[in-house]
Amino acid sequence: MxxxxxxxxxxxxxxxxxxxxxxxxxxxxxxxxxxxxxxxxxxxxxxxxxxxxxxxxxxxxxxxxxxxxxPSTSTTVPPRVQIETHNAVADADTTVTVTVSNGDDAALTDLSLRLDSVTGEMQAQTALTPVLAAENSTTYEFTVEPSEAGETALKATLRYNDGETVEAFDTMQVEPLRDDVSVYATAFEENDSVAVRYRVTNHGNAPIDNVVISGASNQSELPTTSLQSVDAATSETVVVDVNSWPSDTATVAATYDVGETTGRATQSVQFDSAATTTGTNGLTVALGSVDPSNSSTFLLSGFFGGLVVTALLFTGRRWVRDD
The missing domain is CATH 2.20.130 (S-adenosyl-L-methionine-dependent methyltransferases)
Structure with missing residues (x-):
C-alpha cells in the first residue's frame, strides 16, 4: 500500500x-x-x-x-523458482514444495517443472502447467524418498515459452530412519459392556502405516483391529468390544510398515478378573519393550476402596507410564 x-x-x-x-x-x-x-x-x-x-x-x-x-528496451522478467524442503527421513516419503512466480506482464506458456537431485541418486519427477498468468504464482508438491541419510542437493528446472529455462537449487537434510514403536492395552467396563483399548505410540521419526493390532494368550484371544497410520511422535488409540473381561495374561502385538521395512512391537499385559465382581477398576501390568536393547518397564496402578495405589519399578534407561 x-x-x-x-x-x-x-x-x-x-x-x-x-x-x-x-x-x-x-x-x-x-x-x-x-x-x-x-x-x-x-x-x-x-x-x-x-x-x-x-x-x-x-x-x-x-x-x-x-x-x-x-523501462529498458527489454521488459521481460524471467520467472522465479523457489524450492522449500521439510524434515526428511531416509527411506521414508517426504514432501518438497516448489513455487514458480511469474512477475512479468505477459503469461507464461507450456510450463514443465522437473525436480531431481544434482548427483542423480533421486528419481526425477515432472509437473506440467499449460499457462501461468502474468503477475501470478503456482505451487507444486513432489513426494520424494531419500535413499540415505546426509545432505541431498536438489535441482528444479523450469522450461517455458518454447524452450526458455530457469533453474533453482537447494539442499535437503536427511535423518537416518528411527523405528521405535510401543503398544499397550487396557480393559474397562462401561454401560454393562466390556471393551479393550489399544494404544500405539510412535516414538520414531517417520510415520508408520497399515498398523494391525492383536492379542493372544494360551487361554484366549483378544480381538484384532487396525489403524491406517500413526504419525511420528504421536499416539493413536482404538477401542474394541469383547465378550467378557479378559482374565489372564496376554501378549499384545502391533505390526506396521515403516519406510521400506515391516516392524513389530509387543507387550505383555495382565488383566485383573476381580474387577468385574468387586466393582473396582481393573489393573493393567505392562512388561517388555519394542526391541531387546531397551530395558523393560513394570507399571501397576488401580483403586482399592478409594485408596490410590501406584507402584513403579524402573530397570533401565526409559519408562513410560500408561495412564
Whole structure:
C-alpha cells in the first residue's frame, strides 16, 4: 500500500508460522512513473493458545522503499523458482514444495517443472502447467524418498515459452530412519459392556502405516483391529468390544510398515478378573519393550476402596507410564 492508500497487491491464506519460522510471499506492484517509492506492508494474523483458541489478533506494519527505473528496451522478467524442503527421513516419503512466480506482464506458456537431485541418486519427477498468468504464482508438491541419510542437493528446472529455462537449487537434510514403536492395552467396563483399548505410540521419526493390532494368550484371544497410520511422535488409540473381561495374561502385538521395512512391537499385559465382581477398576501390568536393547518397564496402578495405589519399578534407561 502506498501513501495515497492504494493497495497494490494482496496475498491470503499464507499458512501457519511456528516460532523462528519464515515464509516468502511473492507480491507485485506496478507504477506509472519512475523514481523512489515508499510502500507499507501490512501483515495480519492470529496467535493461538495451546488449546487452539485465538488468543490475540495482530496487525503489523513495515515500511518498504523501492526505486522504480525507466523501462529498458527489454521488459521481460524471467520467472522465479523457489524450492522449500521439510524434515526428511531416509527411506521414508517426504514432501518438497516448489513455487514458480511469474512477475512479468505477459503469461507464461507450456510450463514443465522437473525436480531431481544434482548427483542423480533421486528419481526425477515432472509437473506440467499449460499457462501461468502474468503477475501470478503456482505451487507444486513432489513426494520424494531419500535413499540415505546426509545432505541431498536438489535441482528444479523450469522450461517455458518454447524452450526458455530457469533453474533453482537447494539442499535437503536427511535423518537416518528411527523405528521405535510401543503398544499397550487396557480393559474397562462401561454401560454393562466390556471393551479393550489399544494404544500405539510412535516414538520414531517417520510415520508408520497399515498398523494391525492383536492379542493372544494360551487361554484366549483378544480381538484384532487396525489403524491406517500413526504419525511420528504421536499416539493413536482404538477401542474394541469383547465378550467378557479378559482374565489372564496376554501378549499384545502391533505390526506396521515403516519406510521400506515391516516392524513389530509387543507387550505383555495382565488383566485383573476381580474387577468385574468387586466393582473396582481393573489393573493393567505392562512388561517388555519394542526391541531387546531397551530395558523393560513394570507399571501397576488401580483403586482399592478409594485408596490410590501406584507402584513403579524402573530397570533401565526409559519408562513410560500408561495412564
Amino acid at each position: 502506498d501513501r495515497s492508500g492504494t493497495k497494490h497487491s494482496e496475498a491470503n491464506q499464507i499458512g501457519v508460522l511456528g516460532a523462528g519460522d519464515t515464509a516468502e510471499v511473492p507480491v507485485s506492484a506496478r507504477f506509472d512513473t519512475a523514481g523512489d517509492k515508499r510502500l507499507t506492508v501490512h501483515v495480519r494474523g492470529r496467535y493461538y493458545d495451546s488449546d487452539g483458541a485465538t488468543s490475540e489478533i495482530v496487525h503489523l506494519k513495515h515500511p518498504v522503499f523501492v526505486t522504480v527505473s525507466e
